[in-house]
Amino acid sequence: MPMNMQYERAFGLDLSKKTFHGCMLDGPDLGNRHFFTGEMGPQGKAKLAGRLCECDLVLMEAGTSSFSLARFLLENTEAEVVVLNPAKLYNIFNSTLKTDKSDSEKIARIARTMPRDEWPTVSIPTKEEQAERSTVSLEVFLAQEITMLVNRLYALFNSMGHPFIKKSDLKTEEARLTLANRLLCEEALAMEQAIMLSNQIEHVADQLEQCKQRLRDICLSHPKEALSLLSLPGVGLMTAASQIAFLNDGSRFNSPDSYVNYVGLSERRFDSGTKVSKGHISHMGNKCIRRNIIQAAWVASTKLKGNPLSMKYKDLILRGKNKPVAAVAIAKKMIQLSYILVKSNGIYEFTKQQGLGAFRRKLQYHKLTQLLDFLPEITKREMEEIDRTKRKEAAATTSSPKKFA
Known part of the structure; x- marks a missing residue:
């Protein structure tokens, strides 16, 4: 039946x-x-x-x-x-x-x-959502294309007997052409390849910048979701835009754990009788979000000291977890927080306590200061009050006379 x-x-x-x-x-x-x-x-x-x-x-x-x-x-x-x-x-x-x-x-x-x-x-997805997802995927493709071209140029210098060139030396067009003219001038074919690769890198870099502007447009089209996501330490333009494209307002998912499962950060389960054991993460989910949130977790854990995520990462390391496992655990926590914040239109509490000035500087870095117009007034006043308190404390510390033993 x-x-x-x-x-x-x-x-x-x-x-x-x-x-x-x-x-x-x-x-x-x-x-x-x-x-x-x-x-x-x-x-x-x-x-x-x-x-x-x-x-x-x-x-x-x-x-x-x-x-x-x-x-x-x-x-x-x-x-x-x-x-x-x-x-x-x-x-x-x-x-x-x-x-x-x-x-x-x-x-x-x-x-x-x-x-x-x-x-x-x-x-x-709607046509708009499909277009946003295609934009996010295009950014990943273009970033990988630049990496591949830089690797190719690096290999060219190495094959021509210049192994001490670093990939960081090939970031700008001026630096690439300067090195090519200085080191490959006697090899016409190698010189031609270096110029072709450099031009291609510059062309793809221009396309990548255009794509990033489209990512900013995605964030500005969903200001509440963007503010919630960007309030998390380590989350930048690409991580926020990729989650907006696939998570949207969070209504697609029933719980934080269902979103974790969608991203592919849930652990594999092995059942044997009454015993349930967990293995590595499934990797069966949204590769784009997973790639970006893990990068964001590394930044939040190792570059931005003093936030709750970095302290949780440090605690995991002290408990014997290796760094990649600890970073994935932080990424999973960030995915759960992303869902909760987007569903509630909230701002991460740690970011609130840092004040409006710090949050504004982050948005300025990503060229998204327009999002502050959509910050709830009560939240904005709270963060401005924290800024005033910090300024008073700094002024009191500066003006207080020094004590000598």
Whole structure:
């Protein structure tokens, strides 16, 4: 017997770049199956939409083409459209038989075999959210591209007999060309390659700066969320923008732990009888957020002394944890705090106690001082009062006469 009797027909779709394979289950107990194919172009999507009725269910795996098709079907049909997390569809992910036809049938049979509340659903982003996520992904790609080009130029100098050049010496275009003219002037081919690589680095760097401006626009479009996230020590422009793009206002998740699991920072569990043990983090989640939050955790733990996160990191080290494990623990804590602060539109308490001036300097560094216009008045007054108290204490310390023994 199917577990979800409210559906008259269930459609399972396996998508590729240009085509899709589908399996439709209908009849008593959804026992009859019919296979079909279509194209991912406008005509193919319209033909698929024409097959769907109000009591139909459409299931598909999350992928490059899934969200645009899901939005199209939601806008043009009355069917229920569900996108599933492929990493959690173990009957497909671990299958030895991998064909488009068999996968579409397995997806469709989820309507029969799996209770509705156990489906590993993925929320369908709006076009705006999808564009924000693409911007975040582009920034990661461009940053990695610059790293690859710098490594290539560094390897060129090394191969031409100049191993003492450091990557930090290749940061600016002027420095790169100066070194090339001084060290590679007698090798025409090497000189040409160095100039090409330097020009490419400069070009990608310009694109990266444009992308960072788009990240600032994302933060300014979601000022409350941006203020909450940026109030955490170590969180900068990229970390805040990536979380805004995927977390948004936090309504997608039920709890801090569900957000931790989404990012891929939850521990693997191993159950044996009554014994439950935990292993390393799953790494099965949002790679973009995980990459950035771990970098933010390193900054908060080792560069910004005196905050609660750095003290927790130090405590973990004293308890015998190695540095990477401690940093991941801090990243997990930061993800939990991010969810809590975004849901409550709050400011991290430690940042409040540092005063408005310190917070303003951080926002100035990221060119986001406009966000202060959205800081709640009561919070702004509290932070300004802390600034005044600190100034009075500093003035009293400076004006007090020195005592000599």
